[in-house]
Amino acid sequence: MALPGEPATRRPWAILAAGLALALFPLLDSPFYLELITKVMILAIFAMSLDLLVGITGLVSLGHAAYFGIGAYVLALRTPRYDPASFWTTLPLAVGLSALAAFLVGIFVVRVKSTYFIMATLAFAQMFYFLFHDTEFGRGSDGITMNFKPAAAIGDLQVFDFGNPRTTYFVALGALALVLGFLRFLLGSPFGRALRGIKANEQRMRSLGFRTYHYKLASFTLAGALAGLAGYLSALQYGYVNPELLSWHQSGNVLLMVILGGPGTFTGAALGAFGFALLQEVFQAATLRWQLLLGATIVLLVLFVPGGLASLRARFRAALVGGPRP
Amino acid sequence: MSDSLLEARDLHAYYGTSHVLHGVDFRVARGEAVGLMGRNGMGKTTLLRAMLGLVKPRGGRVWVQGTPMTGAEPYRVARRGIAYVPEGRGIFPNLTVRENLVMAARPGLDGRRAWTLDRVMGTFPRLGERLEHGGAQLSGGEQQMLTIGRALMTNPDLLILDEATEGLAPQIAAEIWRIIRDVKGHGIATVIVDKNHAAVTSVTDRNVILVKGRVVFTGDSSSLRADPELLQKHLGV
Known part of the structure; x- marks a missing residue:
């Protein structure tokens, strides 16, 4: 049984089953859900990168969207108007620049703690937000539409065709698996x-x-790099970026995903991303006031399931066989 | 290499405006066991924390193995061979017993690796039985053993034990005292803070008594035991 705050290292079957379900999902042949699940898997990478800070290192950042946004903007700014950018060069560049930004911010923010850390990360994220929102360089609040998806060719062989949503789906799934494996290692x-x-x-x-x-600085830099990877994939999926990717709403959303899923396990953060995005879809379809319902649901979950979605299994088992509650 | 492992001269420390240490001199030699005594609130823990860099002293100097380290970062002091077992135990509840131990593993200042996971488990058989348990699942005595074991994994030259037996059942406390003697027998210097003065003086070579942030007595254990009035005056309740 995983204790709260202890990494869930003993659930390989659940993870394998989830991976298999995700791998088989495109057989359903539903373009809408294919795109939705691609988005959610990218958000799961983003949430796991934040979990490295929140759940593992104990640093609650409210500015993590900045690095997601930088990763996304690197692809948009490096895509020429009449040609596709190279996947092989823009991906490492996006991850590297996100890491660099996180490193430079980290030099200052990891010196402070708790509330001050939250405020400092938020302040730096706002600086990045306005850098893209208010400058020629960032092309302002309208954002940037890319005319081409990046090309991933080796010689004449096209390795990934990102024009095909399934390719993007499987690349996101592969990235999710790699990041999860890396973080658990x-x-x-x-x-x-x-x-x-x-x-x-x-x-x-x-x-x-x-x-x-x-x-702490290494952890902050690594979390920024992985958030940049998620941002890059997000820009790749939609072919469009705007400053809202770096906004504090986005930072708040990803923090909610981590809390919803249960911090400190990575799989919890991924579950949280799925739960958050799917709840959002359901409520958006049901009512215009979906944020009210989503907020209320999260408050109730935090009150009654403090360990997050990741603790549900242990809770059910405890209820059935009377074992210790998590 | 210097004879003195840890030395403080004329150390002053404050908590806010409250003056806690009034010019304390303190010295531990290589392999020496020193008892640090005094009633509650006399500055024992503050003295330790000021020497370790956990509290910034406002006056005085500190040397660790002959190197000036007044107000140095705690990790620097630790890396010069000083291991601290804090009051109230210091385990990492979110790590297993094994992780608590191996995370601290480090060769000593002279490169020796005398204390390994196997040796710590040999010294603390109870920990060996609970390697995969979470730190929070241990009893108080086991947590104390884990903290001492983790300190030994850093292969220190000096082990500082602050209230190592506080709140433990007598049988477990006796076990801890056995281990402290064992550690001393291996040539590791110790500083011991404990309410059980008879047990302290049975282990230590020399003792220091603090009263209101000043040293009022320094002397070997036999002379302290021979002077019950002194004990009663400064330590009795």
């Missing part, structure tokens, strides 16, 4: 243990000889 590594130690008690880690500042 990281969690069990000495670096991951140090981050979890910092979350539990930073002072104690310093007494043990850990220079915690460097660990």
Whole structure:
């Protein structure tokens, strides 16, 4: 049984089953749902990147959308008007620049804690938001429409045809699997243990000889890089970017996904992204006041299922066999 | 290499405006066991924290293994071979027992790796039985063992134990004292803060008594035991 805050390392079957379901999903041949699930998988990568900060390192960021947006804008700005950009060069560039931005911001923000950390991350994210919103360079609030999706060719062989939504779907699924695998590997590594130690008690880690500042900065940079990857994929999917990608609403939404899913497990954050996006779809179809319903649902879930969606399985088991509650 | 592992001279520390340490001198030599005594609120923990960089001293100097380290970052002090077992235990509840131990593994200042996971498990068999348990699932005594075991994994030259047996059942406390003797037998210097003065003086070479942030007594354990009035005056309740 996974304790709250402890990584769920013993659920390979559930993850494999979910992966298989996602891999078979395109057989349903529904373009609308294909696009929706692609979007949700990209959001899941985004939410997992934030979970590295919130659930593992104990840093609650309210400015994580900035790095998502930078990743997206890199693709848009690097796409020529009459030609496609190269997938092979723009992807590493997007991830690298998001990481660089997070590194530079991290130098300042990881020095402070709790509420101050939230405010500092928010302030820097707003700076990036206005950089794209109010400058020639960022092309303002209208955003940028790309005339071409990036080309992914090796010689004459076209590896990915992003004009086909299924290709985008499978690339997003592959990225989701890789990021999840990487983050879970990281969690069990000495670096991951140090981050979890910092979350539990930073002072104690310093007494043990850990220079915690460097660990927090590395975590913040890595989270920014992965958010940039998600942003890049999002721009690739829609062929359009605008400054709202970097807005604090977006930062708040992704934080809600992590909370909804249950922080500290990565799979929880991914579940949270699915739950959040699907609830949003259902409520949007039902009423114009969908935000009210979504907000109320999240408040109720946080009140009655504090461990998030990821804790539901353990809860059901506890209810059935009378084991310990999570 | 210097003879003195940890040394403080004329140390002053404050909490806000309250003056807690009034020019304390304190020294631990290589391999020496020092008892730090005094009633509650006399500045024992503050002295330790000021030497470790966890509280910034406002006056005085600190040397660790001969290197000036006044107000240094705590991680620097730790890396120079000083391991701290804080009051109230210091486990990471979100990590397993094994993770708590291996995360701290580090060679000592001179590169030796005398304390490994196997050796710690040999010293604390109870931890060996609970390697995959979460830190929060341990009893108080086991948590204390885990904290000491984790400190030993850093292969320290000096182990500082602040109230290591507080709140433990007598049987478990006796086990902790056995381990402290064992650690001392391996040549690791110790600083011990504990309410059980008889047990402290049975282990330590030298003792320091603090009263209101000042050192009122320094002397070896036999002279302290021979002077019950002194104990009663400064430590009795």
